[in-house]
Amino acid sequence: MQQLTPTHKLAVCLAAGVAVRLACFAIWPESLQRRPELTSPLTSFRSLQEGVFLFGKGDNPYTGGVFYYSPIYLAIFSHLQASPLLWVIADLMGALALSRIDTTRCSDDKGYKAAALYLFNPYILLSCLARSTAGLENAVLLWAICGRTTNDLLLSGTCLAFVSHTSIYPILLLPPLLKGLSSRQRAILAGAFAVVFGTIAAGNTLVFGSSWIRPTWGTILTVSDLTPNVGMWWYFFTEMFDHFRQFFLGVFQLHTAIYVLPVCLRIEDPLHATLILLGVISTWKSYPTLADLGVWAGLLGCFPEITANLRHPLFTLATYLHTFILLPLLHSLWLLTGTGNANFFYAATMVHGLNSALAVVDVVTAVMRFRLKKVVQWKDTYKAVQITAIE
Amino acid sequence: MTRLIYLLGLLAPWVAASLSADEFHEALTLHPLPDGKLSVLFEFTTYFSGSTGHGRTPESHHSLTSPSLLLPLQQNNVSELSISFVSGQWDQHRSGQAGPLSYGSGGGGGETRGWLRNSKGASPGKVNENWVAVTNALGGLFCATLAPAKEGEVVKTFGDIYPPSRETKQNLTHFHVPHPEQLLCAENLTPFLALLPSKGVSGLSHLLAQPGVVLSWGFKAEGIEVIMPDPSTATGGLWKGWWEGVVDLVPVTGGSRASSIEKLFRRSIPRVFPEASSSVIRLITPEQDNFRMEPQAGSREEQWLDGRKREVMVWDLMDGGLVGQDLRFWWENEGDFGHPLKLESSPISISRRMAAPYASDGTFVIRITNNGDDQRDAVYSEVWPWWVKGWMSEVSAAVESGETEGSSSELLRHLAYHPSYPPHPSTTSLHFSLTLPAHATLILTIPYSKLTIKYTEHRPDAERGVELPSGVLTLLDLEGESDFPNSTVIQSRRSGRTHIYTTRLLLDLPTPDFSMPYNVIIMSCTVMAVFFGMMQGALSRQWGYVDTAMERLRGRGKVTEGARRGAEMGPEGEGDTEKIS
Numbered sequence: 001m002q003q004l005t006p007t008h009k010l011a012v013c014l015a016a017g018v019a020v021r022l023a024c025f026a027i028w029p030e031s032l033q034r035r036p037e038l039t040s041p042l043t044s045f046r047s048l049q050e051g052v053f054l055f056g057k058g059d060n061p062y063t064g065g066v067f068y069y070s071p072i073y074l075a076i077f078s079h080l081q082a083s084p085l086l087w088v089i090a091d092l093m094g095a096l097a098l099s100r101i102d103t104t105r106c107s108d109d110k111g112y113k114a115a116a117l118y119l120f121n122p123y124i125l126l127s128c129l130a131r132s133t134a135g136l137e138n139a140v141l142l143w144a145i146c147g148r149t150t151n152d153l154l155l156s157g158t159c160l161a162f163v164s165h166t167s168i169y170p171i172l173l174l175p176p177l178l179k180g181l182s183s184r185q186r187a188i189l190a191g192a193f194a195v196v197f198g199t200i201a202a203g204n205t206l207v208f209g210s211s212w213i214r215p216t217w218g219t220i221l222t223v224s225d226l227t228p229n230v231g232m233w234w235y236f237f238t239e240m241f242d243h244f245r246q247f248f249l250g251v252f253q254l255h256t257a258i259y260v261l262p263v264c265l266r267i268e269d270p271l272h273a274t275l276i277l278l279g280v281i282s283t284w285k286s287y288p289t290l291a292d293l294g295v296w297a298g299l300l301g302c303f304p305e306i307t308a309n310l311r312h313p314l315f316t317l318a319t320y321l322h323t324f325i326l327l328p329l330l331h332s333l334w335l336l337t338g339t340g341n342a343n344f345f346y347a348a349t350m351v352h353g354l355n356s357a358l359a360v361v362d363v364v365t366a367v368m369r370f371r372l373k374k375v376v377q378w379k380d381t382y383k384a385v386q387i388t389a390i391e
Numbered sequence: 392m393t394r395l396i397y398l399l400g401l402l403a404p405w406v407a408a409s410l411s412a413d414e415f416h417e418a419l420t421l422h423p424l425p426d427g428k429l430s431v432l433f434e435f436t437t438y439f440s441g442s443t444g445h446g447r448t449p450e451s452h453h454s455l456t457s458p459s460l461l462l463p464l465q466q467n468n469v470s471e472l473s474i475s476f477v478s479g480q481w482d483q484h485r486s487g488q489a490g491p492l493s494y495g496s497g498g499g500g501g502e503t504r505g506w507l508r509n510s511k512g513a514s515p516g517k518v519n520e521n522w523v524a525v526t527n528a529l530g531g532l533f534c535a536t537l538a539p540a541k542e543g544e545v546v547k548t549f550g551d552i553y554p555p556s557r558e559t560k561q562n563l564t565h566f567h568v569p570h571p572e573q574l575l576c577a578e579n580l581t582p583f584l585a586l587l588p589s590k591g592v593s594g595l596s597h598l599l600a601q602p603g604v605v606l607s608w609g610f611k612a613e614g615i616e617v618i619m620p621d622p623s624t625a626t627g628g629l630w631k632g633w634w635e636g637v638v639d640l641v642p643v644t645g646g647s648r649a650s651s652i653e654k655l656f657r658r659s660i661p662r663v664f665p666e667a668s669s670s671v672i673r674l675i676t677p678e679q680d681n682f683r684m685e686p687q688a689g690s691r692e693e694q695w696l697d698g699r700k701r702e703v704m705v706w707d708l709m710d711g712g713l714v715g716q717d718l719r720f721w722w723e724n725e726g727d728f729g730h731p732l733k734l735e736s737s738p739i740s741i742s743r744r745m746a747a748p749y750a751s752d753g754t755f756v757i758r759i760t761n762n763g764d765d766q767r768d769a770v771y772s773e774v775w776p777w778w779v780k781g782w783m784s785e786v787s788a789a790v791e792s793g794e795t796e797g798s799s800s801e802l803l804r805h806l807a808y809h810p811s812y813p814p815h816p817s818t819t820s821l822h823f824s825l826t827l828p829a830h831a832t833l834i835l836t837i838p839y840s841k842l843t844i845k846y847t848e849h850r851p852d853a854e855r856g857v858e859l860p861s862g863v864l865t866l867l868d869l870e871g872e873s874d875f876p877n878s879t880v881i882q883s884r885r886s887g888r889t890h891i892y893t894t895r896l897l898l899d900l901p902t903p904d905f906s907m908p909y910n911v912i913i914m915s916c917t918v919m920a921v922f923f924g925m926m927q928g929a930l931s932r933q934w935g936y937v938d939t940a941m942e943r944l945r946g947r948g949k950v951t952e953g954a955r956r957g958a959e960m961g962p963e964g965e966g967d968t969e970k971i972s
Contacts, residue, residue: 046782049784050785053783053784054808063812064810065812224813227842228843232919235903235911235915236915239908280926283922343904350914353918361929364929
């Protein structure tokens with residue numbers, strides 16, 4: 001039998017990923033749509049449908065505390081049938097972006113492993129089944145990173161502007177993506193970002209006035225919807241004393257942004273910096289879902305040099321498996337059967353969040369260790385000569 | 392056209408009264424229900440003129456109405472106001488009636504509604520301030536919470552459901568504040584009696600002025616409705632107070648339903664209030680042949696009640712013949728009362744319950760049964776607190792029976808959705824325009840989620856849950872209660888009951904652990920600090936290595952002291968560590 005070429009392997013991976021998704025959609029069409037682990041109020045398909053329905057009726061969808069989406073989503077889904085196929089295609093595009101990043105960075109790898117890691121990551125697969133819009137945003141985000149890798153800076157800036165507009169936090173990835181470019185290239189990427197971001201914001205304002213800003217960006221920044229999710233914010237701000245609320249909002253938001261500068265200064269490779277900051281965002285954003293971690297894990301798959309230097313990958317994976325079981329269990333104990341209280345689910349999100357935090361730190365140290373090893377390797381040849389001289 | 396005639400018929404005595412001096416009418420209505428219970432309704436109606444005097448200081452001259460009721464209303468530009476308190480649950484199935492005889496009573500708990508005049512030139516917020524002021528004043532009068540706890544709790548979309556009871560040229564704003572947690576209790580009866588001109592001392596109010604008796608009854612409803620004089624059309628005002636209770640006629644040990652005024656109130660029929668223009672006792676006779684009364688009624692009327700033609704016996708107390716007497720009624724040859732196996736249901740009945748009532752979300756299921764022969768038009772309305780968010784795209788209407796008599800869009804013609812503004816205290820109100828097919832049950836399902844609210848926003852007894860106000864079904868095609876020629880015995884539209892209420896619902900909210908604020912703040916901040924510390928360490932540390940090959944050469948396989956220290960301290964340390972930046 002003829003050996004499969006890497007392109008064929010990639011095609012097989014993608015086809016298998018699509019087939020699994022279509023089969024799952026056929027068997028469980030709607031069962032996961034309301035899982036709090038997979039959808040937040042900002043990414044839930046149910047909210048999106050409700051907003052589109054109200055918009056179609058002629059009501060303002062931004063009243064009522066149901067719809068926090070960017071008006072772009074209204075524009076798209078008022079005309080486009082929200083079929084499951086869209087989410088399958090988004091995952092496919094994400095996998096393609098990852099395989100391109102992988103092949104561009106490491107010439108010896110043909111990209112199918114990164115695509116397979118993304119497509120068969122349970123977090124990504126389940127988010128796709130839940131039709132969380134995080135899946136769509138992740139695909140766009142991956143194309144922003146892919147554009148930077150392949151030096152397609154216009155694509156990178158456009159995609160980053162789009163995804164920053166819908167969920168704000170990716171704006172923190174702009175500095176690492178600009179890192180290591182010539183001033184002309186920087187102008188192209190930043191210009192594309194600014195033009196697209198400004199155009200979308202201006203278009204929204206033209207249609208809705210300023211009424212869309214408070215429910216979309218305002219909700220992300222002030223955490224006014226406290227629906228339970230896997231993040232560290234919702235219970236903290238449910239229990240927060242009123243007079244400290246503003247202070248801690250500032251602390252939590254600044255804490256997420258504070259890593260941008262030191263990471264960009266300390267980590268030489270812009271893609272390494274992007275990877276680390278993506279990990280920080282997916283752990284500490286105000287409405288995280290498992291899809292955010294999934295996209296981070298997918299990107300990590302493109303960096304075999306880092307995964308080889310991780311200190312406790314098995315511990316991290318085992319803890320994720322642990323929380324994967326714990327989160328739905330304790331959520332149902334609190335809200336469905338009523339036998340537990342809110343602390344149960346909070347404890348599970350704590351374990352999950354702490355594990356993500358440790359994983360991010362592990363990646364940072366792995367990057368450092370990799371750099372060190374590279375220097376050592378470089379010096380080895382020089383030293384061999386030196387040792388011979390001493391003898 | 393028939394509705395207009397009916398409306399004119401209603402208005403006629405009142406217009407006439409507005410021309411004359413103040414008048415007071417009182418009535419006691421007894422209505423035996425098929426399940427062995429008796430509905431007792433007191434109604435006190437006072438007509439008053441709109442004279443406010445012509446002196447330098449405006450003053451009102453009312454001979455029969457307490458100024459404590461009218462002055463706050465005058466001051467705050469009130470055109471109409473209605474307050475009702477209900478405790479207990481009306482059983483639509485067992486009573487065969489869609490609700491109590493007092494049509495003004497709400498579904499459960501307290502309820503305040505009113506129309507306020509928008510004063511010319513005043514700021515738009517002025518009318519809201521007036522509403523808060525008048526509800527606070529009357530709340531003090533009735534020893535109850537009537538005002539909204541937060542301004543956002545006022546509902547303004549119920550104007551079409553409770554239209555003004557008379558034509559006016561004035562610019563009015565409607566206000567509606569449901570207080571489902573505010574049950575009727577003993578404190579509300581005394582102020583009610585104090586408002587009456589007879590003060591519970593004489594006339595029919597003497598029977599009512601017995602808290603020990605009337606408050607022991609099962610279902611209880613109390614309310615007032617005030618219509619202020621309208622200067623623009625020179626019509627007078629009226630206010631009506633009602634008190635209704637449901638008494639069990641069958642003794643606890645079993646027996647017959649025979650009863651009398653003395654047995655009910657432990658008093659004989661009292662002396663007539665001297666200022667009263669009319670004072671009557673009415674008895675809606677049950678549809679059974681063996682029903683007997685003693686003494687015989689002075690006159691007999693016919694009235695349509697919930698789609699059935701009923702005979703009403705009337706005793707006029709003004710002639711004085713009944714004073715000090717008793718009025719007895721019984722079912723002849725009745726031994727022990729047996730509960731009827733089959734009960735005739737009311738033309739329209741409604742129930743609301745929750746399906747899948749989890750702490751995080753659920754579905755309201757509203758069943759509206761139309762037992763009549765005609766298709767009916769109605770509006771179903773709900774009010775929710777801000778933390779209940781409905782999913783309008785998933786609302787559905789269907790007919791229960793196997794054969795579907797119309798698509799969802801025909802059953803649910805229109806949905807008016809007025810959402811709240813979370814996270815600010817506000818209310819969501821919904822009005823569903825429905826078509827109720829004949830002899831069918833329409834099922835309206837409304838999926839909802841409950842927002843997680845801050846621990847400071849929960850009520851002190853958060854684990855108990857929060858009451859949701861009753862849903863209201865407003866019938867749009869009623870033909871009135873008066874008897875028309877050529878009308879048959881059963882005709883479902885012949886009724887004066889415009890509003891049919893569901894019961895209240897108790898909703899439990901997802902609660903945080905109220906003892907945890909410090910713990911949560913400390914633990915979450917610890918995770919954050921651990922992450923920050925480790926990141927700071929990883930990013931600011933200089934990474935070095937110990938070249939063991941070089942050491943082997945120099946120290947014969949031993950790492951020197953200086954090299955070890957250098958590895959620990961970084962590149963600044965002494966020894967032979969390599970500095971890598």
